[in-house]
Amino acid sequence: MAKTSVWSDNRFWQRSAAWITGFAAVLLIWLTFDTAGQISMGTDADLQNKVTKRVPGPTVINYKITYEMSTKRGHEVPVIGEKEKFFGRDDWSEEEAGALLHLGKLGSQTKNCMNCHTLLGNGAYYAPDLTKAWLDPAWQNDGTMQAMTGKSTKEEAMAEFLQHPSTYPTHARMMPDLGITAEEAKGLVAFLKHMSSIDTNGFPRNFGKIQGAVNGK
Amino acid sequence: MASNHLTGIGSESKQLATWYFTFAAIIFGAQLLFGLVAAIQYVMPGFLFELLDFSVARMLHINALVVWMVFAMFGSVYWLLPDETGIETIGIKIGKLLYWVFVAAIVVVILVYLFIQVGPADETSIWFIHEGREYIEAPRWADFGIVVVALGFVANLWLTGFKGKNSGIVTVLMADMIAFAGLYLAGMFFTDNITVDQYWWWWVIHLWVEATWEVFVGAIAAYGLITMIGAHRKVVEMWLWIEVAMLFGSGILGIGHHYFWIGTPEYWWEIGALFSALEPLPLVAMFIHVLYDWGKTQGAQDATGQEVSVINNKPAFTWFVLNAFGNFLGAGIWGFFHTLPQVNLYTHGTQFTSAHGHLAFFGAYATILIGMMYIAVQGTNGIKIMKNTRASLWAVSLIVGGVMGMTIALTIAGYVQVLVSRAQMGATWAGYFDGQSGMWFAQAMDWRLFMGAITFLGFLFLVKDLLSTGKNPVHER
Numbered sequence A: 001m002a003k004t005s006v007w008s009d010n011r012f013w014q015r016s017a018a019w020i021t022g023f024a025a026v027l028l029i030w031l032t033f034d035t036a037g038q039i040s041m042g043t044d045a046d047l048q049n050k051v052t053k054r055v056p057g058p059t060v061i062n063y064k065i066t067y068e069m070s071t072k073r074g075h076e077v078p079v080i081g082e083k084e085k086f087f088g089r090d091d092w093s094e095e096e097a098g099a100l101l102h103l104g105k106l107g108s109q110t111k112n113c114m115n116c117h118t119l120l121g122n123g124a125y126y127a128p129d130l131t132k133a134w135l136d137p138a139w140q141n142d143g144t145m146q147a148m149t150g151k152s153t154k155e156e157a158m159a160e161f162l163q164h165p166s167t168y169p170t171h172a173r174m175m176p177d178l179g180i181t182a183e184e185a186k187g188l189v190a191f192l193k194h195m196s197s198i199d200t201n202g203f204p205r206n207f208g209k210i211q212g213a214v215n216g217k
Numbered sequence B: 001m002a003s004n005h006l007t008g009i010g011s012e013s014k015q016l017a018t019w020y021f022t023f024a025a026i027i028f029g030a031q032l033l034f035g036l037v038a039a040i041q042y043v044m045p046g047f048l049f050e051l052l053d054f055s056v057a058r059m060l061h062i063n064a065l066v067v068w069m070v071f072a073m074f075g076s077v078y079w080l081l082p083d084e085t086g087i088e089t090i091g092i093k094i095g096k097l098l099y100w101v102f103v104a105a106i107v108v109v110i111l112v113y114l115f116i117q118v119g120p121a122d123e124t125s126i127w128f129i130h131e132g133r134e135y136i137e138a139p140r141w142a143d144f145g146i147v148v149v150a151l152g153f154v155a156n157l158w159l160t161g162f163k164g165k166n167s168g169i170v171t172v173l174m175a176d177m178i179a180f181a182g183l184y185l186a187g188m189f190f191t192d193n194i195t196v197d198q199y200w201w202w203w204v205i206h207l208w209v210e211a212t213w214e215v216f217v218g219a220i221a222a223y224g225l226i227t228m229i230g231a232h233r234k235v236v237e238m239w240l241w242i243e244v245a246m247l248f249g250s251g252i253l254g255i256g257h258h259y260f261w262i263g264t265p266e267y268w269w270e271i272g273a274l275f276s277a278l279e280p281l282p283l284v285a286m287f288i289h290v291l292y293d294w295g296k297t298q299g300a301q302d303a304t305g306q307e308v309s310v311i312n313n314k315p316a317f318t319w320f321v322l323n324a325f326g327n328f329l330g331a332g333i334w335g336f337f338h339t340l341p342q343v344n345l346y347t348h349g350t351q352f353t354s355a356h357g358h359l360a361f362f363g364a365y366a367t368i369l370i371g372m373m374y375i376a377v378q379g380t381n382g383i384k385i386m387k388n389t390r391a392s393l394w395a396v397s398l399i400v401g402g403v404m405g406m407t408i409a410l411t412i413a414g415y416v417q418v419l420v421s422r423a424q425m426g427a428t429w430a431g432y433f434d435g436q437s438g439m440w441f442a443q444a445m446d447w448r449l450f451m452g453a454i455t456f457l458g459f460l461f462l463v464k465d466l467l468s469t470g471k472n473p474v475h476e477r
Helices: A010-039 A044-048 A058-062 A094-110 A144-149 A154-163 A182-196 B012-043 B054-085 B092-115 B123-128 B140-163 B168-187 B194-229 B233-251 B253-258 B267-278 B280-302 B314-336 B341-347 B351-380 B390-424 B429-437 B439-471
Strands: A063-070 A075-083
Touching: A010 B168, A010 B194, A010 B233, A010 B253, A010 B267, A044 A058, A058 A063, A058 A094, A058 A182, A063 A182, A094 A182, A094 B123, A094 B194, A144 A154, A154 A182, B012 B054, B012 B092, B012 B351, B012 B439, B054 B092, B054 B140, B054 B168, B054 B194, B054 B351, B092 B140, B123 B140, B140 B168, B168 B194, B168 B233, B194 B233, B194 B253, B194 B280, B194 B314, B194 B351, B233 B253, B233 B267, B233 B280, B253 B267, B267 B280, B267 B314, B267 B341, B280 B314, B314 B351, B314 B390, B341 B390, B351 B390, B351 B439, B390 B429, B390 B439, B429 B439
Parallel strands: none
Antiparallel strands: A063 A075
């Protein structure tokens, strides 16, 4: 019988496949444990003690959020600043803010936001990305959206738009009326504000630079 | 009763396979129809506004895509099991029952998507309407149903694999399909933390599409080469093991390319860049594998002095060769060119992704699954050599031309979006619509719609061909 090479031996390749797959899977699981620790949601105490978390706690809605260039990291990062009123209050407790975020996250799924918009860049591309929507110049004090809804704060303008989207068209491609109630709208805005505080490693880059959204201007 | 692949008659497993293929083809049609609705809405935003909005059309488009492919995958396995194991599939009665459960569940889910669409922001909507999470929107009651059906399918595969002859192809499928079913569990919970949500969501989507589904394709390609051109089993299975090593070796950690911007740590930049850069390599290997085995067996045939093609199923083999090209081009090339973080920072979540998605799902999966449908048509009709008909050729030309056209149009749209909305305007609301209103973008969307219509026309030819070619006298019986 002729001597055969290991390279043409199916058993060798079968074992290689098993070892490589096992190794990759173990590495992924190990990295998942590390990542899970880093992406778990922070607490109110973290926010008060200025502990930076990749995903801050729900009470982040009590603070002003900006998106600023970090020279150390070479890209923009969300910065949590001084207290800022959210629907007239800056003392939302951990429970209240958590309940609002829960309602908003649930709403973002039940209203099917992701099948038009992208969130953290994932979803459909029919409507604008919502990752940093809270920081969008259009909703600021002199922004077009705030003017159109006739409201005097960002959160009220957003909530009004969400409840009656087809009343305030911004483009021929309009957002449909999804039956969003006043309470749901409040939750959705809290969800959007919370999402804008997530550290996305600089995505989207130069967010609104031309319109002055970067560096809190 | 075991059966030869050319005579599917008498095998209950093969009969069940044809049921799966039939429902898959129907849902494939639904996918294209709702894709057309969504494409029209890009061009005419008022189309069906507040009746069947883009969000609903798109959800149906992508869910139908997943469902028809899963159905065709289950069908493919039920088709090849008797050939590979030499015995009839065990638990076929339960398999048939689960098929009807699955079909009924899908129909109910589709009707709810169509007529209820959205619910209040509470858990009942998640349980009974949809979960609003791209690709895995199925409501929670259906999630549990899907798990039960998938477990029944995996049980049939495992029991049959253990009792019958255990080929390399069956071994790979046994390992692959249990991973496929298990990963679905990672997408079945709710969390307020969208970063955690997206982290596990990718375990389902990425590890399905870029790991377990690709390995599935490798196994199906191996089966196809053995049955259609008589390729040598040892050679084919050796390629298969190498492909499995490369696909899982690159694909599992390639998940890192989805963890660049969702709130996950920076080390995923390096891991994602490295492993996803390796991801095209197995696709090159699969491409070479198909052409190499074809050339090898044909060359051996030619050496006998007769001018005879080794291919006993021309339309199926055409789709298998298209799979080799399309997988490499759509998943490999179109995937690679926006996979590095330096590029992806600007292209993430734009029409680039859509261009890649269209060509990759088509090239890597649709092609080979359509090929399996032709193999089933050959087998159920007892055809020795199956030839192309006029309709087969129209189907393949129009579908491939249409999908390539859509891909090119969406790539151009992606360029405009990246340059205007992202690089220049920094991804704001106003910047987004500046990009969408550009002339190049608008024209690209017109072309996408036109090419989508071409694809649908090709689908009609495909259905006609699949339904009628079995009885056509051009084939050798």
